[in-house]
Amino acid sequence: MPTHQTVSAALDSHRPPRWSTRFSHVLLGEDSRQRLTLTLLGLASLVTTTVVLLLMYAARIGVADVGQVSLLAGLFFVFIVGFYALIRSGENRRFADPTLAMPQTIIAQSLIAASYAMTGPVHGATVIMLALVMVFGMFSLRPASVRLACIYTVSLMGMVMVWCARHDPLHYPARQEVFNFALTAIVMLAISQLAGQLSAMRTRLKTQKIALEQALSHIEEMAAHDELTGLPNRRRMMTLLQEHATRHARGGPRFYVCIIDLDHFKHINDSHGHAAGDAVLRAFARQAQVVLRNTDMIGRWGGEEFLLLLPETPLGDPALGVTRLRDSLAELPASPSLGDLRIRFSAGFARYEHGEPVDQAIERADRALYAAKSAGRNRSVVL
Known part of the structure; x- marks a missing residue:
């Protein structure tokens, strides 16, 4: 009222x-x-x-x-x-x-x-x-x-x-x-x-x-971006998700939420040290910005997890960009000091439904990620 x-x-x-x-x-x-x-x-x-x-x-x-x-x-x-x-x-x-x-x-x-x-x-x-x-x-x-x-x-x-x-x-x-x-x-x-x-x-x-x-401006930049990778942080990604949900409610395009988890990241930290783990995170963030579409948005969700916001296109498959990212990472060393180590990841997708809270779409993407990891990792699942 x-x-x-x-x-x-x-x-x-x-x-x-x-x-x-x-x-x-x-x-x-x-x-x-x-x-x-x-x-x-x-x-x-x-x-x-x-x-x-x-x-x-x-x-x-x-x-x-x-x-x-x-x-x-x-x-x-x-x-x-x-x-x-x-x-x-x-x-x-x-x-x-x-x-x-x-x-x-x-x-x-x-x-x-x-x-x-x-x-x-x-x-x-x-x-x-x-x-x-x-x-x-x-x-x-x-x-x-x-x-x-x-x-x-x-x-x-x-x-x-x-x-x-x-x-x-x-x-x-x-x-x-x-x-x-x-x-x-x-x-x-x-x-x-x-x-x-x-x-x-x-x-x-x-x-x-x-x-x-x-x-x-610097403080605002720091408040909205992850210091290690330079990507938008969790708070900023939530804001972007809310904005897209509001835009969709007003007739804008629908979108997908994707949560990515780097496979066996704890093993990298334990075996090669946290500096190597940081290098892997930066390398993933850098390659994701190169491969993904200009309209796609990626941010660090926490730890070794990343969240993608993928606007839906009429004939597009939301998993294609993530597949290209997976293929490109398979050809690149995770870090010059890590030799043949390659970055692999699991991804879970959820299509945002009209009128639902953003948290629900994130929860479904998280369940899809769990299904991808349970099925053997290094794959994508769409719910």
């Missing part, structure tokens, strides 16, 4: 998206990278709005020219709308840096520098905007680009401050401008250094992430 959570989840999956989700898709699109780029542009818009509000306040209290403020506010608007249209249309993908972080940073710093020259007595408040823009750019730009943007900002602000000190010394005293320039240069230098450290940190995190992914 479905639980309340299951029913709720099913209902949620069929409900139309909320208006906020639809609005977000319309505004930002559905591509994750483009959404991130537009989100960064949105943060830049907040900075822009703050600067515009500051300019409007300066004009209202009479320390800035209304016409100049209106012109600059219009340029800010064109800046934001222009970049939004470029990104939303997807044209930004044509550039080497689809985020367009560098041109956004340069234009923003240029407009803030113009704001600095217009705000008279309150011009010092705009300096913090320069740092804020660079902080946002630091997360999108490479360290070299950040340094270049910082150099541009310092150079531009130096020229603006010199011009302001000469043309409006009342509101831009030279000594105060020297202080503001030194402050701007120090802040830009600090941001440039932080950008390098941030980049190094991100590189380390990326390297660690790759190393963790590789370690996890």
Whole structure:
């Protein structure tokens, strides 16, 4: 019986998206990278709005020219709308840096520098905007680009401050401008250094992430494969059997289960040592992978036993591949150190019946294997 959570989840999956989700898709699109780029542009818009509000306040209290403020506010608007249209249309993908972080940073710093020259007595408040823009750019730009943007900002602000000190010394005293320039240069230098450290940190995190992914992949590989033979282990084979049973229940092909037991393997261990026994297991696994069909799956079931999953074909005999394997092993030495010793095995087959538990098919294959061993070994029996 479905639980309340299951029913709720099913209902949620069929409900139309909320208006906020639809609005977000319309505004930002559905591509994750483009959404991130537009989100960064949105943060830049907040900075822009703050600067515009500051300019409007300066004009209202009479320390800035209304016409100049209106012109600059219009340029800010064109800046934001222009970049939004470029990104939303997807044209930004044509550039080497689809985020367009560098041109956004340069234009923003240029407009803030113009704001600095217009705000008279309150011009010092705009300096913090320069740092804020660079902080946002630091997360999108490479360290070299950040340094270049910082150099541009310092150079531009130096020229603006010199011009302001000469043309409006009342509101831009030279000594105060020297202080503001030194402050701007120090802040830009600090941001440039932080950008390098941030980049190094991100590189380390990326390297660690790759190393963790590789370690996890290795652990998953070890958890699903037998260390000695490299074949799928018992747990992995059970998973594959369940998957094939589920596929068959949905109309997929039927399959056979085959259990193979290497004949007289204990005698090999006792007579030649466990190293020789390991060599025999590896040789069998290697030859089985060469001889069997690509669709056949073999795994180590335990000890000297192996389990095969053989998808059924319309005219195929499931024992043919195992017969080829037996014949090929009869011609190959079990190991260079074992002389004339050949690998022989007994095999038991069971055809998976529709709807039965996988364990039952395995049990019938095991009974067939017992029958093959009782009949003299080195043969196959199908039940």
